[in-house]
Amino acid sequence: MSASDHLIPVVVSNVVEVNPIIKRFExxxxxxxELPAFSGGAHIVVEMLDDGTKRKNPYSLMSSPFERDQxxxxxxxxxxxxxxxxxxxxxxRPGMEMxxxxxxxxxxxxxxxxxxxxxxxxIGITPFIAQMAQADKLxxxxxxxxxxxxxxxxxxxxxxxxxFGDHVSCYCDDQGEGVDFETLLSSQPLGTHVYVCGPKGMxxxxxxxxxxxxxxxxxxxxxxxxxxxxxxxxxxxxxxxGIDITVGAEQSLLxxxxxxxxxxNCMCRGGACGQCETAVVACDGEIMHNDHWLDEEQRASxxxxxxxxxRFRGKRLELDL
Amino acid sequence: MSESIIEESILSRPTYGTLKIxxxxxxxxxxxxxxxECVIRVVQELPRDMMDKVHILYVPTPGEAALITxxxxxxxxxxxxxxxxxxxxxxxxxxxxxAKMGTQLYLAGTxxxxxxxxxxxxxxxxxxxxxxxxHRGSLARRVQCVHCKTMIEDVTTQPVKCPSCELLLFVRxxxxxxxxxxxxVCINAEDPTEEIEIKEVFK
Ligand SMILES: Cc1cc2nc3c(=O)[nH]c(=O)nc-3n(C[C@H](O)[C@H](O)[C@H](O)COP(=O)(O)OP(=O)(O)OC[C@H]3O[C@@H](n4cnc5c(N)ncnc54)[C@H](O)[C@@H]3O)c2cc1C
Ligand code: FES
Numbered sequence: 001m002s003a004s005d006h007l008i009p010v011v012v013s014n015v016v017e018v019n020p021i022i023k024r025f026e027x028x029x030x031x032x033x034e035l036p037a038f039s040g041g042a043h044i045v046v047e048m049l050d051d052g053t054k055r056k057n058p059y060s061l062m063s064s065p066f067e068r069d070q071x072x073x074x075x076x077x078x079x080x081x082x083x084x085x086x087x088x089x090x091x092x093r094p095g096m097e098m099x100x101x102x103x104x105x106x107x108x109x110x111x112x113x114x115x116x117x118x119x120x121x122x123i124g125i126t127p128f129i130a131q132m133a134q135a136d137k138l139x140x141x142x143x144x145x146x147x148x149x150x151x152x153x154x155x156x157x158x159x160x161x162x163x164f165g166d167h168v169s170c171y172c173d174d175q176g177e178g179v180d181f182e183t184l185l186s187s188q189p190l191g192t193h194v195y196v197c198g199p200k201g202m203x204x205x206x207x208x209x210x211x212x213x214x215x216x217x218x219x220x221x222x223x224x225x226x227x228x229x230x231x232x233x234x235x236x237x238x239x240x241x242g243i244d245i246t247v248g249a250e251q252s253l254l255x256x257x258x259x260x261x262x263x264x265n266c267m268c269r270g271g272a273c274g275q276c277e278t279a280v281v282a283c284d285g286e287i288m289h290n291d292h293w294l295d296e297e298q299r300a301s302x303x304x305x306x307x308x309x310x311r312f313r314g315k316r317l318e319l320d321l
Numbered sequence: 322m323s324e325s326i327i328e329e330s331i332l333s334r335p336t337y338g339t340l341k342i343x344x345x346x347x348x349x350x351x352x353x354x355x356x357x358e359c360v361i362r363v364v365q366e367l368p369r370d371m372m373d374k375v376h377i378l379y380v381p382t383p384g385e386a387a388l389i390t391x392x393x394x395x396x397x398x399x400x401x402x403x404x405x406x407x408x409x410x411x412x413x414x415x416x417x418x419x420a421k422m423g424t425q426l427y428l429a430g431t432x433x434x435x436x437x438x439x440x441x442x443x444x445x446x447x448x449x450x451x452x453x454x455x456h457r458g459s460l461a462r463r464v465q466c467v468h469c470k471t472m473i474e475d476v477t478t479q480p481v482k483c484p485s486c487e488l489l490l491f492v493r494x495x496x497x498x499x500x501x502x503x504x505x506v507c508i509n510a511e512d513p514t515e516e517i518e519i520k521e522v523f524k
Contacts, residue, residue: 114446185422185423186346186421186423187421188421188422189420189421189422189446190417190420190421190422190424190445190446190447191422191445191446191447192422192446194422210422210423211344212344213344213345213346213422213423214343214344214345214346214422214423214424214425214451215422215423216448216450216451217450218448218450219422219448
């Protein structure tokens with residue numbers, strides 16, 4: 001079963017232009033019911049019906065986990081993407097009915113932590129907004145370090161600094177500011193957990209620096225806003241279903257499997273949760289593993305694939321679906 | 322007394338390895354006389370410019386000085402020695418309360434020292450993966466009488482008589498990380514007159 005099997009009907013209650021590239025969307029249950037409980041760091045999958053194409057993108061919940069009458073997400077417009085974020089920006093208006101999945105959390109706060117150290121880059125701020133509301137209410141010390149390209153693109157920077165005061169430090173590239181990860185990660189009290197969400201390079205630097213300084217792996221958490229990469233179209237044979245499908249250039253393997261009506265598990269749609277893991281029956285070619293789930297050995301074995309983000313190039317791929 | 326009281330070793334029984342320096346912001350060592358050589362072995366290997374990150378606490382055996390000198394000569398940022406494990410562990414707690422993430426803790430010596438060091442590290446927020454233990458010397462156990470809660474140090478016999486409530490205790494492999502002690506449970510509760518041979522087993 002996958003989280004998106006039980007979609008929740010919602011109505012868009014508000015759309016706010018936060019800055020030229022980011023919009024906030026608020027959702028209420030169509031019946032005014034309470035929405036499912038979640039914890040800071042959770043995301044939902046938003047289903048978009050775009051002129052005959054069904055898109056499903058994951059977005060982090062930024063609203064407070066203590067408010068269940070509505071959810072809020074913020075979407076960064078990505079004009080090079082396949083259109084999900086563009087659809088949100090251009091088509092979605094207040095009053096519109098949409099469907100969302102129940103929240104799933106792959107980036108939750110570790111409640112044993114004596115302190116939460118949060119590091120956000122750009123739109124990666126969203127999960128932390130919910131987490132800060134949670135940490136603040138629970139009375140656990142936390143600190144946010146938020147970096148953005150420019151002052152004009154730094155969504156919520158001012159309001160967060162107002163709301164959480166000293167807990168928040170801001171850095172803008174265009175002001176020549178940047179986070180000094182080495183110093184930051186060298187000065188944290190024992191029992192601190194670090195969380196990072198942002199561009200790939202930032203996540204890599206935080207994880208590498210922490211590891212190098214001797215942080216235990218269990219204290220280092222990250223989330224990639226990974227989108228399914230595009231590529232060349234390819235053919236796949238689904239063994240159990242007994243059918244051949246074509247994965248389009250701008251389609252993910254997961255999307256192509258779903259479009260064929262074949263059941264498949266999924267949750268994050270971003271290569272992180274492991275739910276869509278699928279056994280490879282035969283592979284004559286190369287699997288482009290784009291996930292954060294399989295380890296090196298599993299990748300090399302060519303026996304597993306994560307269809308939400310990974311692709312194939314070669315003669316024949318058969319999957320156990 | 323039948324053989325059945327000999328338990329298979331159970332999960333809570335600590336296991337030990339060999340100290341090895343791993344990447345870290347600071348390296349804290351706690352050892353007693355039997356573990357001193359482990360500290361010397363690994364710290365000697367470190368480049369000079371890393372000594373600033375090294376902090377050593379030591380519990381010598383009374384009257385012994387050579388190892389104190391050798392440990393001192395390593396040139397650690399801080400080196401202190403204390404007559405008892407309790408005092409050294411107390412100092413460790415003080416040091417760790419100012420320590421930062423990236424801290425590694427290395428414990429070497431008898432089971433009592435290692436166990437109390439592990440418990441202190443945990444209490445101060447150290448992840449268990451940041452704590453390494455090397456067991457040296459006597460297998461003497463620190464035992465808590467589960468009946469009157471007395472701590473009995475350096476227990477080498479099975480069973481052992483509780484010095485406080487005088488019950489004859491079977492020393493279990495059941496180990497409490499929090500107390501850093503093995504559990505001692507009355508062995509002849511049903512018939513206190515039962516004669517049980519006391520053997521030296523934890524040497
Ligand atoms: C757990 C999770 C949480 C997330 N939370 C948020 C959030 O809170 N806010 C947010 O804005 N986003 C979030 N995302 C990202 C989001 O799901 C989408 O990936 C993003 O909105 C872009 O969607 P899209 O459909 O416009 O583009 P996608 O098709 O998803 O494409 C995104 C990227 O893929 C590449 N790409 C796609 N098509 C092409 C093409 N034809 N040619 C070249 N390159 C291409 C580009 O690099 C592009 O930037 C999250 C992702 C995950 C996994
Ligand atoms: S759906 Fe989560 S890894 Fe693919």
